[in-house]
Amino acid sequence: MQRLGVYGFSVAVALAMVSPVLRRPPVDSFPLSTYPMFSTARPPISQIHTLLGVTASGEREVLSPTLISGDPWAILALETVLAAKRGGPKRRRELCEAVAARVAADDSRADALEQIVFVTETYDAPAYFFGETSPQSTKVHATCPVPPR
Amino acid sequence: MPGPAALTRWAAGVDAWWRAPAPALRLAWVRVIVGLYCLVLLVARIPSFTRLARFDPARFQGVGVVSLLDAPLPLAASFAVLALAQVSAVAFACGWRYRVTAPVFALALLWVTSYRNSWGHMSHAEHLAVIHVLVLSVVPAADALSLDARAGRTHARDPSCYGWPLRLLMLTVAISYMLAGYAKLSNGGWAWASGDAIRNQIANDTLRKLRLGAWPSPLSPALLRQPWLFGGFAAGTLAIELGAFVALADRKLRVAWILAAWLMHLGIFAAMGIAFPYPISGVAFASFLPLERAHAHVEARIKARHARRSSPDSMPSSRQG
Numbered sequence: 353m354q355r356l357g358v359y360g361f362s363v364a365v366a367l368a369m370v371s372p373v374l375r376r377p378p379v380d381s382f383p384l385s386t387y388p389m390f391s392t393a394r395p396p397i398s399q400i401h402t403l404l405g406v407t408a409s410g411e412r413e414v415l416s417p418t419l420i421s422g423d424p425w426a427i428l429a430l431e432t433v434l435a436a437k438r439g440g441p442k443r444r445r446e447l448c449e450a451v452a453a454r455v456a457a458d459d460s461r462a463d464a465l466e467q468i469v470f471v472t473e474t475y476d477a478p479a480y481f482f483g484e485t486s487p488q489s490t491k492v493h494a495t496c497p498v499p500p501r
Numbered sequence: 502m503p504g505p506a507a508l509t510r511w512a513a514g515v516d517a518w519w520r521a522p523a524p525a526l527r528l529a530w531v532r533v534i535v536g537l538y539c540l541v542l543l544v545a546r547i548p549s550f551t552r553l554a555r556f557d558p559a560r561f562q563g564v565g566v567v568s569l570l571d572a573p574l575p576l577a578a579s580f581a582v583l584a585l586a587q588v589s590a591v592a593f594a595c596g597w598r599y600r601v602t603a604p605v606f607a608l609a610l611l612w613v614t615s616y617r618n619s620w621g622h623m624s625h626a627e628h629l630a631v632i633h634v635l636v637l638s639v640v641p642a643a644d645a646l647s648l649d650a651r652a653g654r655t656h657a658r659d660p661s662c663y664g665w666p667l668r669l670l671m672l673t674v675a676i677s678y679m680l681a682g683y684a685k686l687s688n689g690g691w692a693w694a695s696g697d698a699i700r701n702q703i704a705n706d707t708l709r710k711l712r713l714g715a716w717p718s719p720l721s722p723a724l725l726r727q728p729w730l731f732g733g734f735a736a737g738t739l740a741i742e743l744g745a746f747v748a749l750a751d752r753k754l755r756v757a758w759i760l761a762a763w764l765m766h767l768g769i770f771a772a773m774g775i776a777f778p779y780p781i782s783g784v785a786f787a788s789f790l791p792l793e794r795a796h797a798h799v800e801a802r803i804k805a806r807h808a809r810r811s812s813p814d815s816m817p818s819s820r821q822g
Contacts, residue, residue: 358520362669365636369676373683382565382618383611383631387681390769393689394701402712416714423552426715431621433713435560473712477704481725 398477401437403451405465419454444470448494456499470494522660529646530792532637536594538784543587565615585609596647607638629677630779640666670788675745682742696731706773718774741765759786
């Protein structure tokens with residue numbers, strides 16, 4: 353490759369790589385990225401959106417990613433819950449019922465759980481690991497029964 | 502202000518550094534290592550591609566080249582591109598008909614990885630590998646250690662032709678880390694260096710996994726109970742990311758920086774259970790290393806072993822004894 357071609361190609365690759373941060377607002381895409389992993393200054397107070405199973409005695413139990421999204425990949429469970437949260441009451445209700453149906457089909461959880469709740473829990477996340485494991489507040493977005501088998 | 506003569510000397514220095522000669526074998530080894538890494542990645546992606554078929558199509562939001570699509574592809578088409586990427590990855594690693602198969606592989610890999618990242622979650626573990634393949638696909642990376650070389654389909658080139666592609670691969674590594682550091686300062690400010698941001702991030706990530714029934718890193722609860730550690734982690738992370746360009750300048754600093762970056766990724770894995778396999782496997786840093794020396798060392802040992810086996814002194818003799 354001629355010298356001009358070498359430098360033209362090299363500069364083009366370098367400029368392409370920095371281009372996502374030069375755009376306003378910066379755009380994180382693929383394979384050109386702003387590499388924003390772990391960059392946000394998160395406050396200690398953390399809102400966790402999730403779906404929980406409720407037993408006959410009223411205890412709330414954590415479900416698995418597979419029960420929440422139909423897939424064992426945890427990040428997809430998170431994205432599923434976030435999408436439903438953003439999607440409004442109808443989407444939240446639909447996800448709640450889909451999770452309840454998966455629980456009803458699960459031999460290990462169907463008999464133990466009576467209800468599914470879609471909640472947003474607020475925690476002081478660092479304090480959780482020093483023993484403050486109860487949420488500071490809980491907001492219920494949807495409730496649905498686990499259908500009988 | 503530097504005069505024209507000084508600028509000319511500086512430009513000549515930059516040119517000598519950027520196009521410094523390098524053995525064809527070094528670039529070839531980078532091609533082989535990156536190609537094999539991508540092949541393993543593509544084979545490992547088969548189950549996740551099967552899963553994509555079960556996702557709600559409403560979740561599809563194309564990124565990069567896949568943003569051309571309004572809706573997901575039929576499963577058979579997705580698998581056809583994945584299969585093309587796998588087959589061309591073998592050709593890429595073997596250096597077979599490289600001028601044709603390498604760009605095909607680069608585009609197929611770009612499509613497959615973009616498609617997989619188009620379902621609401623962007624993984625940042627594959628960006629650099631794809632950029633490396635895109636660069637390798639248009640440079641003479643198969644002039645050695647390839648089926649093309651064995652078949653006489655390559656020709657001798659000036660060694661400077663192999664130096665600048667390696668420099669460019671190194672530059673892409675440095676830019677990606679520098680951008681990650683810049684993002685932290687841009688989003689979190691210098692307060693990010695205090696450690697509170699990364700501590701809150703890890704606490705949030707671990708708690709979220711616990712409440713979604715996923716497995717957090719078993720080390721993170723213990724780490725989170727030692728808040729004093731996080732200032733050091735944050736400052737170290739920023740120093741590694743913003744200082745990535747030192748790896749281009751000096752050989753000793755290069756080794757130190759690679760080791761530090763590798764340890765940083767191990768730390769992220771230990772603290773958050775998030776793996777970046779490209780740097781953790783060392784493949785991301787292959788272009789920084791004099792791989793031809795390892796090749797020569799192994800080749801010399803194999804030749805010595807063959808020589809020992811074929812020498813008359815080492816031949817067992819039926820007349821002895």
